[in-house]
């Protein structure tokens with residue numbers, strides 16, 4: 001296990017190199033780029049060949065990214081907190097649906113979605129970093145439903161943290177909304193933004209760069225723009241490979257592309273994998289970019305797989321950075337053009353480098369519904385719409401040379417109305433959803449403008 005100091009650089013090349021604690025507490029680099037490790041640490045093959053448990057795998061996979069930037073034992077303590085919140089001994093169990101086709105269940109945590117795996121860890125590590133530095137932190141997070149719920153659960157009541165969550169008004173599921181808005185902790189502010197997820201994310205990035213807020217104290221984000229979020233999502237790819245005993249093709253339901261990029265990161269560390277497929281819904285900017293070579297923004301359309309209603313996936317920037325051979329100038333130019341003009345066309349070399357890392361499939365609403373029905377009829381399994389998108393894409397993959405694993409990112413009862421509309425009955429509630437009860441909700445509705453967001457955050461910060 002490494003004790004050296006892992007270092008981070010920005011994908012846009014204009015920020016000073018830093019360590020894990022600083023990257024964690026900043027969320028995004030000062031130049032607007034995303035932090036990346038300066039080099040990929042090597043993962044010992046013991047991690048996926050020796051039948052290790054989740055905590056052992058996660059220690060091995062994540063500790064090189066932290067180095068000596070946090071107090072001794074911080075990761076160990078964080079992983080104890082993480083695993084204690086999961087209701088399955090394997091934490092992320094792999095289930096075979098039929099020969100060669102598997103689902104990786106990532107929804108056994110406190111908010112019944114995969115975000116818990118990294119968010120519980122990030123909360124514990126943030127606590128360690130703030131205790132060491134004596135600082136307070138305001139965390140700004142955009143969500144299409146699952147990230148916000150996991151963040152609220154992980155940070156509610158945290159002594160040194162204020163959490164502001166921006167979700168698109170009326171565009172998250174009722175359960176996701178209640179998971180965020182029924183919390184009683186007064187360090188949490190829920191903003192319902194008139195707009196879509198991409199508006200929320202744009203506002204978060206704008207607020208993170210806002211000088212007046214920065215002067216009042218440290219700001220960060222726990223979206224997957226934060227490297228620590230991605231690091232926390234690497235272990236389940238290793239665990240899945242360990243459970244399988246061989247390399248797999250991973251099919252990842254994709255919104256902000258953090259989950260898929262975490263898997264790609266695992267392979268950069270040496271994990272054997274047969275490939276990655278990003279499965280998107282009809283919000284298909286990523287699929288068009290990979291398949292046609294043109295990355296073009298469109299307004300997000302509403303779907304049943306709401307958590308994936310994303311048209312400007314932040315972590316695509318990390319993939320482009322890698323695919324350009326870590327050329328920060330080229331990456332910056334490309335994403336500045338995208339921000340300004342809403343469209344960029346890749347040169348053939350870049351496109352073939354991107355395609356070597358990931359393929360992409362778009363599954364529309366009709367196919368998503370059909371897949372929920374198929375999974376129930378064929379395997380007796382009730383699945384959430386995001387898992388349905390992944391399985392529909394997974395069933396299109398060739399299984400003759402190796403297994404295909406679809407990531408099952410959320411429990412179906414988070415999206416009960418959609419699933420029930422297809423199957424004609426309500427999915428059984430996850431225990432953590434039953435426990436939500438019927439508490440009053442607290443949220444503030446704002447316009448999708450920087451002015452409105454800044455006013456709301458400044459007023460909230462002033463009270464704390």
Ligand SMILES: N[C@@H](CCOP(=O)(O)O)C(=O)O
Pocket residue numbers: 142143144145146147148222223224225255256258259307308314
């Ligand atoms: N699907 C997400 C959108 C934000 O993604 P993140 O991985 O960057 O936090 C959600 O459910 O909020």
